[in-house]
Amino acid sequence: MTAAPEWLEITLKTSRDEVETLENWLFKSGALSVTLLDSVDDEELSHAVLEPVPGEVRLWDDITLVGLYARETLLDELHDALHLAAAMLEIAVPAFTASRLQEREWERTWMDTFKPMQFGEHFWICPTEQEAPDPSAINLRLDPGMAFGTGTHATTAQCLAWMGAETARTLRPLEGCRVIDYGCGSGVLAIAALLLGAERAWAVDIDPQALSATRDNARQNGVLDKLEVGMPELVNDLSVELVLANILFKPLMDLADTLTASVKPGGRLVVSGILREQMEPLRERYSEHFEFEPGQDQDGWALMTAIRR
Ligand SMILES: C[S@@+](CC[C@H](N)C(=O)[O-])C[C@H]1O[C@@H](n2cnc3c(N)ncnc32)[C@H](O)[C@@H]1O
Incomplete structure (x- = not known):
């Protein structure tokens, strides 16, 4: 045998x-x-x-x-x-x-190992094969083990916590927003944004495996019709209300012009995947066009948010 x-x-x-x-x-x-x-x-x-x-x-x-x-x-x-x-x-x-x-x-x-995780009052990430602890909450379903970003990583968790925080007030905190998830991995952030009320989202990555995982995950969560998935060129001429970029410090520094152009005036940029000591150089790189809000720093990892002037 x-x-x-x-x-x-x-x-x-x-x-x-x-x-x-x-x-x-x-x-x-x-x-x-x-x-x-x-x-x-x-x-x-x-x-x-x-x-x-x-x-x-x-x-x-x-x-x-x-x-x-x-x-x-x-x-x-x-x-x-x-x-x-x-x-x-x-x-x-x-x-x-x-x-x-x-x-x-x-x-x-x-x-x-992949258990339901709560981010904010009414928002959860749940493995597909497990019962949702709170069926009335917004439950993002993911297959464990496929591409980066089940929410177990600190930097993904920080972004999800930022997005989920407002669910205590409303189940659709991103109502009316158009969102770019730059470096989408499993697509978890774009899908979360759509489940939290975003009107439309674009998920881009340089890794073809990430793009296919993102499509699968979006389909599974019933939001594929509001999501466009592709290589970064997909968002070349687009500027939106919210850009989420959980990528490393170096790409964030290299992509400053691109990410700046993709946030419309008055819109917000959320970046994570950076270490505490990288916050200041990053702020400097983006400061010409952005007003930074107070950063969040947890266990050495930082999430920074900024409004485009
Ligand atoms: C740390 S993972 C984050 C994935 C997901 N957004 C999350 O929060 O879990 C970073 C992703 O960015 C992608 N990436 C790295 N450099 C990039 C670039 N220059 N343009 C677009 N995507 C990039 C990687 O392929 C990877 O999927």
Whole structure:
């Protein structure tokens, strides 16, 4: 009898400062999902992702990253992809271990670790196969394990918390807004914006896998008809009321002119994925056209919002 195909898993240890870059590296090399584990006790925790409790964002100084690749991936091909992705990101290939994972174990991993998360009074992210804890709330459904952004990452969580905060007042806080999600990953922010009342959204990314995950997730949440998905050129001539950009510091600095042009005067820019010490240079880069609101800084990660003059 032929053995069931196994998933390929890459594991590496890193520090908080490096986690975002290395997560990006794993995705660029073709990972279907990336999980963050606390390294302190990862033998015992095995595959238990340390979820923030609702409203809480946690990060650890010593983190294990686990990237999961499609079953048909060959180890040699993966080595090549990891080296190529490192070269694209201009980083040295870090030390990692590769192992095979049985399908059942992989499924259980995600079922066990991705739990419903609440962001604000009436807004939740829920795995598709689980009951929503509050069926009357706005429940964004996501399949665990597909592309970046189930809300478990601190920087995604900060954006979702910012969007969900107003749900105590109204279930449609983004009513009438047109929204761009720049660097959409799983599309979670664009989909959240639409569920929270946005009129129309555009989700763009340089990674084709992210675009296809975004379409699937939007369809699943019944908002595909209000969402356009594509490469960044899609929004070249567009300026909207709200631009969400959870990408790294360097792309945010490089994209300043593009992102500035995509926010209409009086509109708002929300950026995350930046470290506390990167807030000031970022503010300076955007200050000619934006009035910054007080930034939020949680466990070293910052979310900044600004109004376009
Ligand atoms: C940190 S993930 C965030 C995903 C999602 N928005 C979220 O909040 O979970 C950043 C995403 O930005 C994309 N990205 C990086 N540089 C980009 C660029 N220059 N233009 C568009 N997308 C970019 C990456 O491919 C990745 O999917």
